[in-house]
Amino acid sequence: MKDNNRIKLKDNFKEKLFKNAYAVIILAVGISIILLRANNGSLNNHPFLGIRLDSDLVNLYGFLLIILIITIPGTIILTYFHELIHRSIARKLGYIANFEVVINWKKLKIKEAVCHFGKEETIQRNKFVLILMGPLITFFSLSFIIFFIENFLLSVSAMFLIALKLIGCSGDLLMFIQAMKKTSREDSLKYDGNKSFTIIKG
Ligand SMILES: [Zn+2]
Numbered sequence: 001m002k003d004n005n006r007i008k009l010k011d012n013f014k015e016k017l018f019k020n021a022y023a024v025i026i027l028a029v030g031i032s033i034i035l036l037r038a039n040n041g042s043l044n045n046h047p048f049l050g051i052r053l054d055s056d057l058v059n060l061y062g063f064l065l066i067i068l069i070i071t072i073p074g075t076i077i078l079t080y081f082h083e084l085i086h087r088s089i090a091r092k093l094g095y096i097a098n099f100e101v102v103i104n105w106k107k108l109k110i111k112e113a114v115c116h117f118g119k120e121e122t123i124q125r126n127k128f129v130l131i132l133m134g135p136l137i138t139f140f141s142l143s144f145i146i147f148f149i150e151n152f153l154l155s156v157s158a159m160f161l162i163a164l165k166l167i168g169c170s171g172d173l174l175m176f177i178q179a180m181k182k183t184s185r186e187d188s189l190k191y192d193g194n195k196s197f198t199i200i201k202g
Contacts, residue, residue, distance in 0.1 A: 008196040019170040030163040066157045074161045079113050082135040086115035089134045093127045122188040136169040
């Protein structure tokens with residue numbers, strides 16, 4: 001198999017740069033939303049980006065406490081949700097698919113989260129990118145709910161979790177870009193395991 005027929009996520013400099021830039025953008029947007037929410041949509045009335053120290057500091061401590069409590073369980077639940085979306089779309093499109101989430105409970109860290117396909121499954125390019133982008137589109141859509149949550153602490157906590165999960169989709173987004181670059185509509189992809197796909201020219 002020729003090497004350019006394989007799409008594999010590597011941690012080379014360009015890919016790391018892309019992932020970090022993407023994370024910075026998500027965080028910048030998230031922090032902007034927090035600052036806007038802190039001032040009910042106005043940044044004009046206050047000396048330092050509108051942060052009111054008296055009430056906002058109380059909010060900040062409440063926020064940090066909530067973040068401490070929700071980050072680990074929230075991330076684990078949303079990771080299952082992320083893989084479930086990949087699997088559901090794949091199954092809806094008629095493919096054999098399963099997912100696996102491996103958690104290191106001692107370190108409370110997600111070791112691995114992956115959706116894999118049947119050994120002989122070849123996936124049409126367009127369906128492949130749909131399966132790939134499902135979680136990102138879902139989390140992005142969910143982020144709009146934040147604007148309807150009245151409670152400040154609840155909205156920034158929800159935003160924090162969704163921002164984390166959007167950052168977690170950077171691998172999918174990278175693969176989407178690679179797939180769009182290296183394949184055409186007629187091609188299919190076959191999962192090799194270990195975040196690697198082989199392109200089957202159509
Ligand atoms: Zn994914």
